[in-house]
Structure formats: C-alpha cells, structure tokens
Amino acid sequence: MKIGFFVTCLVDTLRPEIAIASIKLLEDANCDVHVPSQQTCCAQIAFNNGDLETSKSIARNVINVFEPFDYLVAPSGSCLSMIKVHYPELFKDEAKMLERANNLSEKSYEILTFLNDILDIKIKKRFPATVTYHDSCSGLRELGIKSQPRKLLSQIKDLKITEMHEPEVCCGFGGTFCVKYPEISTNIVTEKSNDIKNTGADILVGGDLGCLLNISGRCSRMNIPIKCFHTVELLAGIDDCLPIGKTK
Amino acid sequence: MPNTNTEFKYKAREALKDEQLQQALVGVKQGLVNNRLDAIKVVPEFESFRNDAAAVKQHVLENLDLYLEEFEENAISSGAIVHWAKTAEDARQIILDICKQNNAKNIIKGKSMVSEEIRLNEALKNNGLDVVETDLGEYIVQLADEPPSHIIMPCIHKTLSQITQLFRKNHTDIHKADKNYSVADIVNEAREVMRRKFLSADIGIIGANFLIAETGSIVLVTNEGNGDLCSCLPKTQIITTSIEKVLPTLDDASLLLKVLARSATGQQITSYNTLLTGPKQDNDKDGPEEMHIVLVDNGRSKMLKTELREMLRCIRCGACLNHCPVYGSVGGHAYNSVYPGPMGSILSPAIEGLEKYYDLPNACTLNGRCESVCPVKIPLTKILRHLRNEQFKKRLNNKSTRFSLKLWSFFATRPKLYHRFNSLFINALNIYINILNRCSAIPVFSSWLKSRDFAPSQQKTFQQIWQSRKEND
Numbered sequence: 001m002k003i004g005f006f007v008t009c010l011v012d013t014l015r016p017e018i019a020i021a022s023i024k025l026l027e028d029a030n031c032d033v034h035v036p037s038q039q040t041c042c043a044q045i046a047f048n049n050g051d052l053e054t055s056k057s058i059a060r061n062v063i064n065v066f067e068p069f070d071y072l073v074a075p076s077g078s079c080l081s082m083i084k085v086h087y088p089e090l091f092k093d094e095a096k097m098l099e100r101a102n103n104l105s106e107k108s109y110e111i112l113t114f115l116n117d118i119l120d121i122k123i124k125k126r127f128p129a130t131v132t133y134h135d136s137c138s139g140l141r142e143l144g145i146k147s148q149p150r151k152l153l154s155q156i157k158d159l160k161i162t163e164m165h166e167p168e169v170c171c172g173f174g175g176t177f178c179v180k181y182p183e184i185s186t187n188i189v190t191e192k193s194n195d196i197k198n199t200g201a202d203i204l205v206g207g208d209l210g211c212l213l214n215i216s217g218r219c220s221r222m223n224i225p226i227k228c229f230h231t232v233e234l235l236a237g238i239d240d241c242l243p244i245g246k247t248k
Numbered sequence: 249m250p251n252t253n254t255e256f257k258y259k260a261r262e263a264l265k266d267e268q269l270q271q272a273l274v275g276v277k278q279g280l281v282n283n284r285l286d287a288i289k290v291v292p293e294f295e296s297f298r299n300d301a302a303a304v305k306q307h308v309l310e311n312l313d314l315y316l317e318e319f320e321e322n323a324i325s326s327g328a329i330v331h332w333a334k335t336a337e338d339a340r341q342i343i344l345d346i347c348k349q350n351n352a353k354n355i356i357k358g359k360s361m362v363s364e365e366i367r368l369n370e371a372l373k374n375n376g377l378d379v380v381e382t383d384l385g386e387y388i389v390q391l392a393d394e395p396p397s398h399i400i401m402p403c404i405h406k407t408l409s410q411i412t413q414l415f416r417k418n419h420t421d422i423h424k425a426d427k428n429y430s431v432a433d434i435v436n437e438a439r440e441v442m443r444r445k446f447l448s449a450d451i452g453i454i455g456a457n458f459l460i461a462e463t464g465s466i467v468l469v470t471n472e473g474n475g476d477l478c479s480c481l482p483k484t485q486i487i488t489t490s491i492e493k494v495l496p497t498l499d500d501a502s503l504l505l506k507v508l509a510r511s512a513t514g515q516q517i518t519s520y521n522t523l524l525t526g527p528k529q530d531n532d533k534d535g536p537e538e539m540h541i542v543l544v545d546n547g548r549s550k551m552l553k554t555e556l557r558e559m560l561r562c563i564r565c566g567a568c569l570n571h572c573p574v575y576g577s578v579g580g581h582a583y584n585s586v587y588p589g590p591m592g593s594i595l596s597p598a599i600e601g602l603e604k605y606y607d608l609p610n611a612c613t614l615n616g617r618c619e620s621v622c623p624v625k626i627p628l629t630k631i632l633r634h635l636r637n638e639q640f641k642k643r644l645n646n647k648s649t650r651f652s653l654k655l656w657s658f659f660a661t662r663p664k665l666y667h668r669f670n671s672l673f674i675n676a677l678n679i680y681i682n683i684l685n686r687c688s689a690i691p692v693f694s695s696w697l698k699s700r701d702f703a704p705s706q707q708k709t710f711q712q713i714w715q716s717r718k719e720n721d
Contacts (some may be wrong), residue, residue, distance in 0.1 A: 006711050015669050016710035041668045046657060048614060048633065050640030051647070054657040057617070073721075089630075137615035170573045175614025179368050180649075181257070181611055182695040183264050186576040188613075189700070217700030248704040 003031045004069035006062070008079045010209040015244060021236035022075045022111050025120040029119045038065045038190060042079040047086060047156055050177055058085050063100050071118075072108040075232060076208050077139020078175075080110040085142050108137060110208055116148040125237050126157035132201035133161060133231075134215065135168045136191070136208035148232045149207060156234065164195045174213040189218040197224045204228045209244070216245035256607035259582040268407050269579050274650055276404060280570040282516025282623065285297040291510070294405070301507045304500050305561035308492070309552065315461040315494045323465025328539040336366035339544045341367060343453070344375055346540055350484050352377065352450035356506055358468070358475035359383035360455025361564060363488045364586045365599070368453070380445045382474040384438050391418050397580030399587060400512050400566040405579050442474070452478035452536070456489040457508070458501045458564070459541075465525040466541070468503050469508065469518040476490055485527065485536035490544045492560040497704065498691075503565060507623035510564035511529070512556050537568030547599045555634045561592045561624040568628060569619035574611055583608060590618040590628045602639055609635035670709045676705050 004028060019035075026033050028089045043058035050056045062083060063070075074080045084105045091097035114119050131153065139145040153161055172178065172188025192215060196204055204226050206212050216228035227243035263269055288294040308315055320330045333339035355377050357363065369390070372379045381390045385402035389395065391414045396402030396422070403411070415437055420441055427433065454475050458467040466487055468475050479485050495501050509515040528535035550559055550618040569575045569589030580588035585596035585605060593608035602609075609632045619628045639645060645653075657665040681703065696702060706713075 011672075012710045013674050014704045016708065016713050017429055018709040020713070032663035034277050037667065037711060037712070037715075038663045040660045040663050043660070046653060048636065049645070049653055049655055050633070050636035050638070050658070052637055052640075054653070057661050058657075061663070067321035071566050084298075137613070137617070141616040141620055142520070168617070170460065170613050170617065172613060174572060174615070176615045176649075177611075179695050181574075182698060183261055184574055184577050185613075186699040187571045191482050202711070213702070214700065217696070221699060244700060 001031055002070045002158075003033045004072050005033050005035045005064065005245060006039060006042070006072055006074035006079065006083070008074055008209070010213070011075055014213065015107075015209050017233055017238055017241050018075050018230040021232040021238050022073070024236045025111075025115055025121065025232060026073065026119075027072060029115070029121050031119075032112040035067045035182055035236060037060055037121065042057055042074075042082040044082045044213060045175060047090070052090065056090055059083075059090055059101070060097070063087070063104050064096070066104060066108075067100065070107065071114065071124070072104060072107070073111055073114050075111045076210075076232065076236065077110050077136050077143055077145055078210065079144040080108060081138040086109045093138060101242045109147060110143055110207065112148045112152060115232075115235070116152050121152075123152060123155040123235055125155075125235075127234065127237070128158040128199045129203050130160045130162055130199075131203040131205050131234070132164050132196060132199040133167060134164070134196075134204060134206040134211060136206055136211045137170050139207050140168060141170070145207060149205070152235055153205065153231065160200050162199045164199050166195055169195075171211045171215050173208075173210045175210065178214060185214075185239045186218070189214050189223070191218045193224055197222075198224055202227060203234070203243075207231055212244050216243065220245055250609050250621060255584050256582060256605075257613060259584060260578040260611070263578040263582045268410065269405050272405050272407060272456065273579055274400070276398070277576045277703060280391045280401075280514065282565075284511060284567060284570070285514075287510040287514040287516060290516075291506075294507070294510070294557065296353065297503065297507050298623055299626055301504055301563075301623055302561060304406065304503060305563070305624050306493065306558070308494060308496065311559050312491065312549075312552065315496055316491055318461040319459050319464055319494050321460075323463065323526070323541055324464070326464045328464065328541050329527070331540060331542045332642050333366075333542055333544045333546070336544070336546050338646045339366045339488065339542055339546070340371040340538075342366060342542050343391055343488065344371060346484065347372070347375070347451060349378060350538075352484070354445070354449045355379045355451045355453060356445055356449040356478050356482065357386070357404070358380050358452070358454035358470065358478040360394075360488050361387050361451070361586065362455055362490050364396060365490075365546065365673055366488070366501070366544060368488065371384050380442070380449075382442055382445070382472075382473075382478055383470070384435065384472060387438060387442070388414060391415075395581070395586065398566060398569060398587065399564050399589075399591075419569060446477045446481050449478075449482045451484045451486060451578065452480075452482040453488060454478050455488045456487050456541075458687065459494040460496075460498055460501055460523075462497045463525055465498075465523050467505075469505070469520065470522075471513070471515075471519045476520060479522070479524060483536060484511055484538045484540070485524075486540045486542060487524075488544065489540045490546070491548055491608060492562075506563055508563055508620060511567040511621065511623040529594075556594060556598050556631055558626050559591070559598065559631055561626050562591055562595070563624060564591075565623055567623065569622050571617045573615065573617075576595060590632070592624075592629065594631050597635055602642065606639065612671055624704055643670050667709070667711050671712055673706065674704060674709055679706055 043055040048055040053116040087101040178185040381387045388403040393550040397405040403519045456466045509518045527539040575589040
C-alpha cells in the first residue's frame with residue numbers, strides 16, 4: 001500500500017524525529033512510504049486567520065501532490081483535520097475541486113488512527129514508565145481520536161497510563177492564538193501543566209507537536225520535571241532521542 | 249484610555265492579574281462544568297434531545313416570519329399588546345412611552361439579557377425612573393454599577409466579601425455592620441430590600457426564554473421566583489424579548505427546557521418555570537392589567553441572511569462560556585460586550601459591528617469544546633472562522649499580521665523556496681539559540697519565550713534528512 005506522508009511544517013522544522021518514528025512504524029507494517037518534496041503545509045494558518053484564497057491555493061497543491069497515493073497519513077490531528085474536514089468546506093462552491101477534496105478526505109488519516117484502525121499494528125516493546133495523554137482539540141473533536149492512542153500505548157509492556165483530571169481541555173496553543181494573546185495562552189497552559197504535574201506521570205504524550213511544544217516549554221519554565229514525546233516516538237521506540245524541547 | 253481595538257487585550261491582562269476574579273472563575277470552570285456532567289449522566293437520551301432541540305430551532309429560523317405572525321395573532325387575542333422594535337433605540341422608546349402613559353415611577357426588573365443588550369436601565373434612569381433589578385446577581389452588579397459578567401450568573405466575578413461591602417454601603421438602614429455575612433445573610437437582606445420594592449412597583453419588566461406561537465404565551469425560567477413577582481404584582485407588565493425566541497408549540501418548549509437547565513446550571517429543571525398568557529382576565533383574582541410584549545430585532549433579521557444564522561439558535565444557557573478556556577481565564581468583563589464568551593464573540597460583532605469587536609472572534613483557540621456542549625449544536629468555531637474571513641476581507645487585521653501571513657503564503661505556495669527557507673530558518677535558529685542565545689529578539693519567539701522555554705531538536709529539517717536517506721539508498 002502506497003502512502004503519501006504529509007510531514008507538517010512544525011514536524012519538518014522543529015521535530016523531525018516524529019516523522020522518522022512515523023515512517024518506521026509504517027514501514028515495519030510493510031507500507032511503501034513516500035514523502036513528496038512538492039508538499040509545503042496544510043494551510044491551517046491562513047484558514048484560521050481568514051485568508052481563504054491563500055488556503056485554497058495551498059489546498060490545491062496538497063490535493064495535486066497526494067491524489068496519486070492510496071492514503072495520505074500525517075502525524076498531527078489538527079493538520080489532518082484541515083485536510084479531511086476543512087478542504088471540502090473550502091471548495092464547497094467549486095464542484096470539480098469539491099469532488100477531489102472529498103476523495104482525498106476519504107483516504108486521509110492521522111497517524112495513530114491509521115496505525116490502529118487501518119493497519120491494526122501490534123507493538124512488541126517494553127518501556128517501564130508512567131505516561132499521561134493530552135487529547136489535542138482538533139484531533140479529539142473534529143476527528144474523534146480518543147481511544148486509538150491509548151489502545152496503542154497500552155500494548156507497550158510495563159507502560160502505565162494515568163489520566164489527567166481534564167485531558168480534553170485545550171492547552172492554550174491555538175496556532176497563532178498563542179502569539180496574539182500570549183498572556184491568556186500562558187494562563188491556559190499553566191493550568192494544563194499543573195494538571196499534568198498532579199498525575200505524577202514521568203512522560204506526557206500527545207498527537208500534535210504544536211500542543212507538545214507549548215506544554216513542554218511551559219513545564220520546563222515552571223520546573224515541572226516531565227518529558228514530552230509524540231505518541232509515535234514511544235511506539236517506535238526512539239527512547240534514546242531527547243524529549244521535545246530539550247537540548248544536550 | 250485604550251481604544252476599542254486594544255481594549256480586549258488590555259482588560260484581559262487586568263483580569264489575569266485580578267486574584268479575586270481568578271478565584272471566582274474556578275467556580276465556573278469546575279463547579280458549573282461538573283454540575284452539567286452530573287445532570288446529563290442520568291439522562292442517556294441527552295444527545296438525542298440536543299439533536300431534536302437543534303432541529304426545532306433551525307426549523308423556526310427557516311420559518312421565522314410565519315411563527316412570529318402566529319405568535320403575534322395569538323398574543324393579541326389573549327389580550328396582550330405586541331410591539332415591534334427594529335433597533336435597540338426603538339425598543340427603549342417603546343418602553344419609555346409605556347412608562348410615561350402609566351405615569352410610572354418605580355420599576356422592578358427580572359433578569360433579561362435583551363434588556364442589557366438594548367441598554368434599558370440607563371435609558372430608564374436617565375428619564376427619572378427608579379429601576380431595581382430583582383434577580384440577586386443582577387441586583388448585585390446593579391449596586392456595583394457594573395455590567396453582568398456571565399449571561400446566567402451575572403455576578404460570578406464577585407466574592408462574598410465584595411458583595412457584603414456593597415450591601416453595607418447601600419443598605420445603611422438594615423445592614424448589620426458588625427456581623428460576618430454568610431451567603432444566607434446576603435440573600436435575606438436582599439429579600440428584605442426587594443419585598444418593599446415589589447409591593448410599590450408600578451411596572452414590572454421581565455425577559456422571556458421562549459415565545460409560544462400556538463398559544464401566544466411567554467415561557468420564563470428563573471431560580472429565585474423573582475420573575476413571577478415582577479410579572480404578577482405590578483399593574484403593568486412589559487416583556488422585553490427578541491424575535492428568535494419563538495417556538496411553534498408548547499411541546500417544543502418542553503423539549504428545549506429539558507436541555508436548557510441541564511446545560512446551564514446542571515439542574516434537571518429550573519426552580520420556576522412560568523407560562524404567561526395575556527394579562528389578567530375578567531375571572532382572574534389577580535395579575536397585571538396590561539401586558540406589553542416588545543419584540544426586538546436589533547440586527548437579527550439581517551443575521552438570518554448570512555453565514556451567522558445558526559447563531560440565532562442560541563437559548564442563552566451559558567454552557568459555551570463555562571467550557572471556554574479563554575472565558576475561564578479572563579471572565580466576562582474583558583470582552584467589554586453584553587454577551588461574553590464564544591456566543592458573545594459572535595453575537596456582539598454581529599449586532600454592533602466587526603470593527604468595534606475586532607478581538608472577539610480572534611481571542612479563541614478554536615478548540616471546539618464550546619460546540620461539543622452546546623444544547624442546540626451551534627457550529628461556533630465555523631462561525632468564528634467565518635467572522636475572521638470577513639475581517640480579513642475588510643482588511644481589519646493589523647498590518648504586522650497581514651504582512652507575516654503574506655510572507656508565509658509566498659513561501660508556502662512555492663515548494664522549492666519553502667524547503668530552502670525552512671532549512672535556512674532552522675540553521676539560523678540554531679545559531680541564535682546555541683551561539684548568541686538571542687532567540688528572544690525574534691518577534692514571534694519573544695512572546696513565546698516570556699513564559700515558555702524553547703529548543704529545536706535538530707539542525708536539519710526532516711525533508712533534508714529524507715533527501716539524504718534517499719541518496720544513500
């Protein structure tokens with residue numbers, strides 16, 4: 001099965017390990033993974049800032065580039081939701097593009113959903129740690145990602161999942177929101193960080209790098225000793241890489 | 249004084265520093281959220297109630313003219329007088345005229361967000377009338393000369409000691425200055441003041457939760473019973489309400505009541521659910537002699553023709569406020585609009601203009617928790633994005649945002665340049681961080697680094713890593 005891997009701009013620039021881990025898991029499951037170099041980003045920034053024309057021109061590129069593949073897979077709920085949910089909305093008045101957007105939407109999957117629901121992969125790993133999972137908003141509410149990451153993580157031997165008091169509450173990232181309203185964003189992520197701290201977990205896992213950068217950055221500033229990883233990094237067993245937001 | 253474009257940010261900053269407000273907001277974030285969860289847990293069919301409620305409200309919006317005509321006809325035959333107010337100004341004038349015709353001096357009011365929207369209290373006061381809010385929360389904010397900060401919990405931002413101080417200042421004849429006031433003491437003292445007002449009032453002004461087309465009735469829900477006293481004791485009764493509140497039948501109201509209280513306060517049903525049909529009839533022992541219904545449009549019929557129309561399904565439960573991380577951080581006053589939170593971020597710009605409330609549609613993380621609890625399933629994030637698009641088209645975003653967006657789109661639509669730019673960017677970022685340690689000089693990073701640490705993990709982009717892997721294969 002031929003997979004077009006949509007890297008996402010944050011993963012491409014700030015955390016390539018997530019793409020490496022995703023591709024390892026896909027290849028281990030005998031997928032033929034391609035990373036088209038013609039891809040840029042999903043257009044979410046333009047879309048959420050009201051610039052629909054730019055969004056459309058980027059969306060057209062994504063549709064052109066990924067149409068030939070059996071599946072499009074991306075390591076982010078919010079980027080995937082842009083492609084799966086919002087591309088068809090963007091082209092609602094252009095019949096031909098709408099059909100193409102709908103076709104791409106149907107074969108587009110967020111990585112954890114794909115690994116669990118389509119590939120049904122088995123994880124044979126042991127990793128003694130206590131983790132807590134943050135449900136990123138777009139993935140949770142627009143794509144229904146909730147059980148998949150937990151099911152996959154629970155296959156790891158000796159890994160314990162402990163839930164936050166409110167795992168489904170936003171972390172305050174919100175794309176450009178965190179730069180436009182930094183104080184409000186900080187207040188929200190502070191509450192999230194305290195919720196994480198109170199779980200007593202060693203590791204925070206999630207499915208969206210934006211949220212993970214936000215939370216890891218805040219926890220580090222608040223001296224909360226938690227390591228942050230994308231779920232695929234734990235599943236692929238890149239335990240030797242540094243946690244998100246840490247340098248040597 | 250900050251201008252309207254920076255007002256939200258300014259007020260939000262102040263709110264974040266206000267310790268008493270922050271303490272009060274915990275009650276919203278935890279108390280009201282948990283109450284709702286407990287209330288719907290025992291109703292397995294709640295989700296289907298939400299679907300049905302959304303469908304009924306949507307059906308009404310698509311046939312609003314018909315149901316309003318039916319309501320008017322039946323209200324008139326029940327003996328009520330129906331007034332149509334196109335604008336807030338019209339509504340104020342209609343109500344002032346009624347007061348004048350009745351030689352009214354003392355007015356008591358039940359809680360009504362429409363009356364806040366049309367700024368009725370100010371108009372009544374300016375015309376020499378004595379107006380008293382009788383909902384305890386509204387009464388407290390009236391004493392403090394503040395607008396409500398939550399649509400169903402007007403004084404949620406106030407602590408007990410702040411309220412006690414207000415009472416001490418205003419109830420000099422009955423307040424016991426040496427006493428430590430409990431919540432019950434506050435309620436009792438307010439009751440004592442209020443009873444006198446109820447008995448001497450010339451006119452009672454209340455709002456309405458629903459209007460019933462088939463009977464011409466008003467449905468009013470309260471928890472304090474004050475609405476009933478306002479509507480029954482004075483000789484003249486005025487109901488200020490808005491046109492989208494109409495429902496076809498009493499059965500529809502029964503459905504909406506099932507979702508309203510559970511979503512709002514987490515009650516199975518509100519303490520008082522009142523049905524008012526016309527004024528006092530010949531064989532009635534008591535009741536108002538005149539019933540005026542003021543149907544306010546104030547921009548709503550315009551909204552019907554736009555992408556904002558689904559917002560008119562709103563039944564004012566406040567669940568979106570309670571579940572909003574931004575509202576939970578800054579409270580209602582930061583929004584500087586009658587309606588705060590997610591619903592207010594749509595309604596206020598819709599009623600009073602996108603220019604005046606630029607920040608409101610933007611001050612949202614688009615997390616969608618609001619619409620996941622909305623009892624009438626309003627697609628709030630979709631509408632907020634639509635407003636952002638309208639702002640973009642009107643070029644209301646600030647210059648630096650537009651410039652950054654333009655720069656970014658330039659690269660994002662040119663893959664080759666985009667990848668080259670990304671690798672340069674990562675290299676530069678690493679130099680900044682590792683050698684000069686001057687990340688905070690970059691605009692976007694400075695606001696990030698004020699409260700968070702940051703460190704990229706690699707010196708190469710994934711696309712570069714992938715290219716070299718392909719070359720090695």
